[in-house]
Amino acid sequence: MSHSEDIITTESAGTLDGLFRARIQRSPDKMAYRQFNKSSALWEDFSWQEVGEKVARWQKALSKTQLQAGDRVALLLRNGVDWVVAEQAAMGMGLVIVPLYCDDRPDNIAFILNDSATQMLVANDAMWRRVQSACVDVESLKNVIIVPVDSEAKGIEENEQVHIAENWLTDEAGELQSHEREPKELATIVYTSGTTGRPKGVMLSHHNILSITNSILLSFTIYTDDLFLSFLPLSHTFERTVGHFMPMMAGAAVAYSRSIALLADDMQQLKPTVLVAVPRIFERIHGRMQQQLSKKSFIARGLFNLTVTLGWSRFNKQQGRGSWFMPLIYVPLLAILSPLVIKTFCQRLGGRMRLTVSGGAALPLPVARVMIGLGLNITQGYGLTETSPVICSNPIDDNDPSSVGVTLKGIETRIGENDELQVKTPGMMLGYWNNHAATSEIISADGWVHTGDQARIENNHIYITGRLKDILILSNGEKVPPTDMESTMIMDPLFEQVLVIGEGQSFLSALVVLNTDEWIKLANHFVVNPYHNEGLNDSRVHSHILAIMKKSLHEFPSYAKIRRVSLSLEQWTVENDLMTPTLKIKRNKVIELNADNIMNIYS
DSSP states (O other): OOOOOOOOOHHHHOSHHHHHHHHHHHOTTSEEEEEEETTTTEEEEEEHHHHHHHHHHHHHHHTTSSOOTTOEEEEEOOSSHHHHHHHHHHHTTTOEEEEOOTTSOHHHHHHHHHHTTOOEEEEEHHHHHHHGGGGTTOTTOOEEEEEOSSSSOTTOOOOSSEEEHHHHSOSOOOOOOOOOOOTTSEEEEEEOOOSSSSOOEEEEEHHHHHHHHHHHHHHSOOOTTOEEEEOSOTTSHHHHIIIIIHHHHHTOEEEEOSOSTTHHHHHHHHOOSEEEEOHHHHHHHHHHHHHHHHTSOHHHHHHHHHHHHHHHHHHHHHTTOSOTTHHHHHHHHHHHHIIIIIHHHHHHTTSOOOEEEEOSSOOOHHHHHHHHHTTOOEEEEEEOGGGSSEEEEOOTTSOOTTSOEEEOTTOEEEEOGGGEEEEEOTTOOSEETTOHHHHHHHBOTTSOEEEEEEEEEETTEEEEEEEGGGOEEOTTSOEEOHHHHHHHHTTSTTEEEEEEEOTTSSSEEEEEEEOHHHHHHHHHHTTOOTTSHHHHTOHHHHHHHHHHHHHHTTTSOTTOOEEEEEEESSOOOTTTTSBOTTOOBOHHHHHHHTHHHHHHHHO
16 A cells, blocks of 8 residues: 655644644545544544534634634543634634643642633533532633533533533534734643642744644654544643644544543554554553463463564664674564564554654653564654653654654754753743743743753763652762652552652652552462551561562662652542642652651651
8 A cells, every 4th residue: 555645834834723724725535533423332534624614613603702812712621523623713713722631630720721811611511510610710711612522411501601512603604714823923821730839831832833743744754544543632732742733734634542441442443553652551551461471371471572572683683783693583483473472462553553652751661672572663752841842752763762762853952950951942832821930940041941851862862861850869969860760660560659769868768559459469478458558568568569679670770779668559640639630740749648658667
């Protein structure tokens, strides 16, 4: 099958809504989106022309409101065609989009609506019911448009402020509108889910996002017959740039997953070619494979491990890092093993996956090794919301999974004081909304963005070595970056979440949330009550867990040794305010919550 490309340039698009209109003109009848219709229980396709008509209908209704260009419209919707339609309708009229995380806490959402002085909220019925009481005091909010998840919004009362979309929309078709403005004007305010303090509103222009999307397409080839599978929330700038605007710019289609729980089944049904994901997805796949392997025979485990080893060797040889004699060993063996192991793995992903992009956090090398060894073409990138977001990514033909890649074209990087990675990029935000002090902290007077991440640059590749704010300093002056230790230990299926602690202390410890199923097995082994704190505090259990950690960290420097642990079964979540909506642990809050446990550890 022949592949073709159809890239819309940044210049010809002008703005993000200009990109959408240009795509309709070029590919009116081509499939743009696919999503599951609950009523018919079938997957439904939408062409670019059909989506454009929906946008025009929304714009007709928007034109009858008091909204003016520059006013803010917030979106509280799950990924889907409704999200795209609301975004593009508002952008085409010069309005500014404020994307919200559906799983965020109601008080956080109310804060964002207040801070951005949002005038219109587009939400589905379930989301609105959840946040309604928290939004009572948001004075700026004039209109709430409810997009029902099912055919009717049960229990939603319409009034002067709240409208059900189908009643609010006009029956008139309308024409697609375009509000004339400059590409460098504000397009969206994305609130970062900071691990400390209130979220800050990152102001991104049309040019910011378009320039980065274009730069990514200079490094990666996306075809018009590619199918992206979208499941990361569109409120995440990584998904919005790479999984939303990039396929739009390249003329590829996007299918919306029904949910994370159904992701594996969706891959089987939809057979995507491109997947944009965070490391946690690959970690879960890796974890499930390890659990399944543990139940298989010695021969089956050996076959799997040999397949991964040979596949990894072949990958390194292709990247110019392998030794010359390896092909003589692995070519005939792979021919035998591939149908048995690799084909089975690839079929689980739908059988057509040609590119997976990992970002948002560090991808653990052991996970990358297994995925690549099994034939998955996985590339890791790096960036910040403040840089729209991608700064660098690993090219397919120069892929070092232990790095975050090569700087994208048009971007400059340098290593500054304290080994901090600094960047100059056309994706650099306009600043933080109503927060000049915070803006001046991250952007220097000469236009360099301070990432806050420590790094080194070798062979054009960037390697993240730590986070300035997360560095632990022990009482002997030893500086410990805990993130790599945590991501390595979390590979063990017994551990659900791990946080390394020890600031100002003489040794390192860890706060650990155990996987309930694995813990019950371990508790039965040691004959302790799995549902009682005495079991979690048993000295034999602690010794066993410390031994697991020691084995996991054997390749780390001598300082990376966990001497004590505090165990729990209660997960750190968005709901209990111990994680951000992007699933980053709020380190300070977890430490604060465990103050007594930490005191016991170091007493």
